[in-house]
Amino acid sequence: SQQGEEDPQALSIQEGENATMNCSYKTSINNLQWYRQNSGRGLVHLILIRSNEREKHSGRLRVTLDTSKKSSSLLITASRAADTASYFCATAPSGNTPLVFGKGTRLSVIA
Amino acid sequence: KAGVTQTPRYLIKTRGQQVTLSCSPISGHRSVSWYQQTPGQGLQFLFEYFSETQRNKGNFPGRFSGRQFSNSRSEMNVSTLELGDSALYLCASSEQQGHEQYFGPGTRLTVT
Numbered sequence A: 001s002q003q004g005e006e007d008p009q010a011l012s013i014q015e016g017e018n019a020t021m022n023c024s025y026k027t028s029i030n031n032l033q034w035y036r037q038n039s040g041r042g043l044v045h046l047i048l049i050r051s052n053e054r055e056k057h058s059g060r061l062r063v064t065l066d067t068s069k070k071s072s073s074l075l076i077t078a079s080r081a082a083d084t085a086s087y088f089c090a091t092a093p094s095g096n097t098p099l100v101f102g103k104g105t106r107l108s109v110i111a
Numbered sequence B: 001k002a003g004v005t006q007t008p009r010y011l012i013k014t015r016g017q018q019v020t021l022s023c024s025p026i027s028g029h030r031s032v033s034w035y036q037q038t039p040g041q042g043l044q045f046l047f048e049y050f051s052e053t054q055r056n057k058g059n060f061p062g063r064f065s066g067r068q069f070s071n072s073r074s075e076m077n078v079s080t081l082e083l084g085d086s087a088l089y090l091c092a093s094s095e096q097q098g099h100e101q102y103f104g105p106g107t108r109l110t111v112t
Helices: none
Strands: A005-007 A010-014 A019-024 A029-037 A043-050 A055-058 A061-066 A071-076 A085-093 A105-110 B005-007 B010-013 B019-024 B031-038 B042-050 B053-057 B064-068 B074-078 B087-094 B107-111
Touching (some): A005 A085, A019 A085, A019 A105, A043 A061, A043 A071, B005 B087, B010 B019, B019 B087, B031 B074, B042 B064, B042 B074, B053 B064, B074 B087
Parallel strands (some): A010 A105, B010 B107
Antiparallel strands (some): A005 A019, A019 A071, A029 A085, A061 A071, A085 A105, B005 B019, B019 B074, B031 B042, B031 B087, B042 B053
Protein backbone atom coordinates (compact mmCIF):
# COMPACT_ATOMS: atom_id res chain seq x y z
CA SER A 1 0.00 0.00 0.00
CA GLN A 2 1.05 3.62 -0.45
CA GLN A 3 3.16 5.03 2.35
CA GLY A 4 1.81 8.56 1.94
CA GLU A 5 -1.84 9.50 1.61
CA GLU A 6 -2.77 13.00 0.57
CA ASP A 7 -5.91 14.76 1.65
CA PRO A 8 -8.04 16.07 0.05
CA GLN A 9 -7.98 14.18 -3.24
CA ALA A 10 -9.12 17.30 -5.07
CA LEU A 11 -9.25 20.96 -4.16
CA SER A 12 -10.70 23.90 -6.07
CA ILE A 13 -10.03 27.48 -4.99
CA GLN A 14 -10.10 31.02 -6.34
CA GLU A 15 -6.96 32.81 -7.41
CA GLY A 16 -5.42 34.65 -4.47
CA GLU A 17 -6.68 32.20 -1.86
CA ASN A 18 -4.44 29.86 0.11
CA ALA A 19 -4.38 26.14 -0.58
CA THR A 20 -3.59 23.56 2.07
CA MET A 21 -2.87 19.91 1.36
CA ASN A 22 -2.15 17.24 3.91
CA CYS A 23 -0.14 14.05 3.83
CA SER A 24 -0.18 11.18 6.29
CA TYR A 25 2.30 8.32 6.37
CA LYS A 26 2.80 5.10 8.27
CA THR A 27 6.42 4.38 9.16
CA SER A 28 9.42 6.32 10.37
CA ILE A 29 11.08 8.49 7.77
CA ASN A 30 14.36 10.23 7.01
CA ASN A 31 12.65 13.00 5.11
CA LEU A 32 9.43 13.93 3.38
CA GLN A 33 9.25 15.62 0.01
CA TRP A 34 6.59 17.41 -1.99
CA TYR A 35 6.35 17.34 -5.75
CA ARG A 36 4.14 19.02 -8.34
CA GLN A 37 2.98 17.49 -11.59
CA ASN A 38 1.36 19.40 -14.40
CA SER A 39 -0.99 17.33 -16.49
CA GLY A 40 0.73 14.37 -18.13
CA ARG A 41 4.25 15.61 -17.44
CA GLY A 42 7.09 14.69 -15.15
CA LEU A 43 7.11 15.62 -11.49
CA VAL A 44 8.93 18.67 -10.23
CA HIS A 45 10.55 18.67 -6.80
CA LEU A 46 9.22 21.47 -4.60
CA ILE A 47 10.64 21.07 -1.12
CA LEU A 48 12.28 18.52 1.19
CA ILE A 49 11.84 18.55 4.95
CA ARG A 50 14.00 16.36 7.16
CA SER A 51 12.62 14.35 10.06
CA ASN A 52 14.27 16.66 12.60
CA GLU A 53 12.70 19.78 11.04
CA ARG A 54 9.24 21.07 11.87
CA GLU A 55 8.70 23.77 9.27
CA LYS A 56 10.26 24.91 6.04
CA HIS A 57 9.56 27.75 3.62
CA SER A 58 10.29 28.24 -0.05
CA GLY A 59 8.78 31.27 -1.71
CA ARG A 60 4.99 30.94 -1.43
CA LEU A 61 5.30 27.39 -0.09
CA ARG A 62 5.24 26.44 3.55
CA VAL A 63 5.65 22.85 4.67
CA THR A 64 5.18 21.52 8.18
CA LEU A 65 6.06 18.11 9.52
CA ASP A 66 4.71 16.46 12.65
CA THR A 67 6.54 13.17 13.15
CA SER A 68 4.51 12.31 16.25
CA LYS A 69 1.34 12.36 14.15
CA LYS A 70 3.13 11.10 11.03
CA SER A 71 1.71 13.92 8.99
CA SER A 72 2.77 16.86 6.87
CA SER A 73 1.02 19.79 5.28
CA LEU A 74 1.80 21.92 2.25
CA LEU A 75 0.48 25.45 2.19
CA ILE A 76 0.52 27.49 -1.00
CA THR A 77 -0.19 31.13 -0.29
CA ALA A 78 -1.76 33.63 -2.71
CA SER A 79 -2.40 30.93 -5.28
CA ARG A 80 -2.24 31.60 -8.99
CA ALA A 81 -3.82 29.85 -11.97
CA ALA A 82 -0.36 28.50 -12.80
CA ASP A 83 -0.41 26.55 -9.51
CA THR A 84 -3.08 24.28 -11.00
CA ALA A 85 -1.49 20.83 -10.86
CA SER A 86 -1.37 17.61 -8.88
CA TYR A 87 0.69 17.67 -5.71
CA PHE A 88 2.33 14.56 -4.28
CA CYS A 89 4.04 13.87 -1.03
CA ALA A 90 6.82 11.30 -1.00
CA THR A 91 8.42 9.75 2.02
CA ALA A 92 11.98 8.51 2.31
CA PRO A 93 11.74 5.69 4.84
CA SER A 94 14.64 4.80 7.06
CA GLY A 95 17.10 2.36 5.64
CA ASN A 96 17.88 1.39 2.09
CA THR A 97 14.40 1.80 0.63
CA PRO A 98 13.14 4.00 -2.21
CA LEU A 99 10.85 7.01 -2.04
CA VAL A 100 7.20 6.14 -1.73
CA PHE A 101 4.64 8.46 -3.30
CA GLY A 102 1.06 9.10 -2.33
CA LYS A 103 -1.77 9.35 -4.85
CA GLY A 104 -1.75 13.12 -4.89
CA THR A 105 -4.05 16.09 -4.47
CA ARG A 106 -5.45 17.70 -7.63
CA LEU A 107 -5.46 21.45 -7.14
CA SER A 108 -7.49 23.70 -9.43
CA VAL A 109 -6.98 27.44 -9.11
CA ILE A 110 -9.72 29.38 -10.84
CA ALA A 111 -8.88 32.81 -12.22
CA LYS B 1 23.11 21.06 -16.23
CA ALA B 2 20.82 19.34 -18.69
CA GLY B 3 17.75 17.73 -17.16
CA VAL B 4 16.65 14.13 -17.26
CA THR B 5 15.76 13.01 -20.74
CA GLN B 6 13.57 10.11 -21.75
CA THR B 7 13.09 8.56 -25.15
CA PRO B 8 10.83 7.99 -26.85
CA ARG B 9 8.18 10.40 -25.57
CA TYR B 10 5.28 8.50 -27.07
CA LEU B 11 4.94 4.90 -28.09
CA ILE B 12 2.13 2.73 -29.42
CA LYS B 13 2.57 -1.02 -29.28
CA THR B 14 0.44 -4.09 -29.78
CA ARG B 15 -0.30 -6.72 -27.15
CA GLY B 16 2.42 -9.34 -27.03
CA GLN B 17 5.17 -7.06 -28.30
CA GLN B 18 8.06 -5.87 -26.22
CA VAL B 19 9.34 -2.35 -25.64
CA THR B 20 12.51 -0.66 -24.42
CA LEU B 21 12.47 2.79 -22.85
CA SER B 22 15.57 4.88 -22.28
CA CYS B 23 16.52 7.41 -19.62
CA SER B 24 19.54 9.70 -19.39
CA PRO B 25 20.00 11.12 -15.88
CA ILE B 26 21.42 14.45 -14.86
CA SER B 27 25.19 14.45 -15.16
CA GLY B 28 26.74 13.22 -11.92
CA HIS B 29 23.62 11.49 -10.66
CA ARG B 30 24.21 7.80 -10.08
CA SER B 31 20.77 6.81 -8.84
CA VAL B 32 18.03 6.21 -11.41
CA SER B 33 14.50 5.17 -10.49
CA TRP B 34 11.61 4.15 -12.70
CA TYR B 35 7.91 4.61 -11.99
CA GLN B 36 4.69 3.63 -13.67
CA GLN B 37 1.83 6.10 -13.43
CA THR B 38 -1.77 5.22 -14.23
CA PRO B 39 -5.02 6.97 -13.29
CA GLY B 40 -6.15 4.01 -11.23
CA GLN B 41 -2.99 3.02 -9.39
CA GLY B 42 -1.19 6.34 -9.19
CA LEU B 43 2.60 6.47 -9.14
CA GLN B 44 4.08 3.03 -8.56
CA PHE B 45 7.74 2.29 -8.04
CA LEU B 46 9.29 -0.12 -10.55
CA PHE B 47 12.98 -0.29 -9.71
CA GLU B 48 16.01 1.71 -8.71
CA TYR B 49 19.56 1.44 -9.97
CA PHE B 50 22.70 2.82 -8.45
CA SER B 51 26.12 2.43 -10.05
CA GLU B 52 24.81 -0.29 -12.41
CA THR B 53 23.29 -2.34 -9.56
CA GLN B 54 19.59 -2.80 -8.96
CA ARG B 55 19.06 -1.77 -5.34
CA ASN B 56 15.31 -2.04 -5.10
CA LYS B 57 12.47 -3.54 -7.09
CA GLY B 58 8.78 -2.83 -6.87
CA ASN B 59 5.95 -5.32 -6.99
CA PHE B 60 5.83 -5.88 -10.74
CA PRO B 61 5.98 -9.14 -12.73
CA GLY B 62 9.19 -10.38 -14.26
CA ARG B 63 8.11 -8.99 -17.63
CA PHE B 64 9.42 -5.68 -16.35
CA SER B 65 13.18 -5.46 -16.27
CA GLY B 66 15.84 -2.82 -16.40
CA ARG B 67 19.50 -2.09 -16.38
CA GLN B 68 21.93 0.73 -15.88
CA PHE B 69 25.07 1.36 -17.87
CA SER B 70 28.44 2.62 -16.69
CA ASN B 71 27.53 6.18 -17.78
CA SER B 72 24.43 5.96 -15.52
CA ARG B 73 22.04 5.87 -18.46
CA SER B 74 19.26 3.40 -17.82
CA GLU B 75 16.85 1.34 -19.86
CA MET B 76 13.73 -0.52 -18.91
CA ASN B 77 12.18 -3.30 -20.90
CA VAL B 78 8.67 -4.67 -20.85
CA SER B 79 8.12 -7.96 -22.63
CA THR B 80 4.86 -9.56 -23.74
CA LEU B 81 2.94 -6.31 -23.42
CA GLU B 82 -0.56 -6.33 -21.97
CA LEU B 83 -3.30 -3.72 -22.28
CA GLY B 84 -2.81 -2.88 -18.61
CA ASP B 85 0.76 -1.80 -19.28
CA SER B 86 -0.56 1.36 -20.92
CA ALA B 87 0.77 4.11 -18.71
CA LEU B 88 3.11 7.03 -18.32
CA TYR B 89 6.57 5.70 -17.46
CA LEU B 90 8.67 8.14 -15.52
CA CYS B 91 12.36 8.08 -14.86
CA ALA B 92 13.98 10.07 -12.08
CA SER B 93 17.58 10.63 -11.10
CA SER B 94 19.14 11.72 -7.84
CA GLU B 95 22.55 12.02 -6.28
CA GLN B 96 21.74 9.56 -3.54
CA GLN B 97 18.81 7.42 -2.49
CA GLY B 98 16.32 9.37 -0.44
CA HIS B 99 17.44 12.72 -1.83
CA GLU B 100 15.28 14.92 -4.03
CA GLN B 101 14.56 13.32 -7.37
CA TYR B 102 14.60 15.00 -10.75
CA PHE B 103 12.08 13.60 -13.16
CA GLY B 104 12.11 13.31 -16.91
CA PRO B 105 9.06 14.19 -19.00
CA GLY B 106 8.01 10.55 -19.21
CA THR B 107 7.22 8.08 -21.97
CA ARG B 108 3.55 7.64 -22.73
CA LEU B 109 3.06 3.99 -23.70
CA THR B 110 -0.20 2.88 -25.28
CA VAL B 111 -0.80 -0.83 -25.78
CA THR B 112 -3.55 -1.76 -28.23
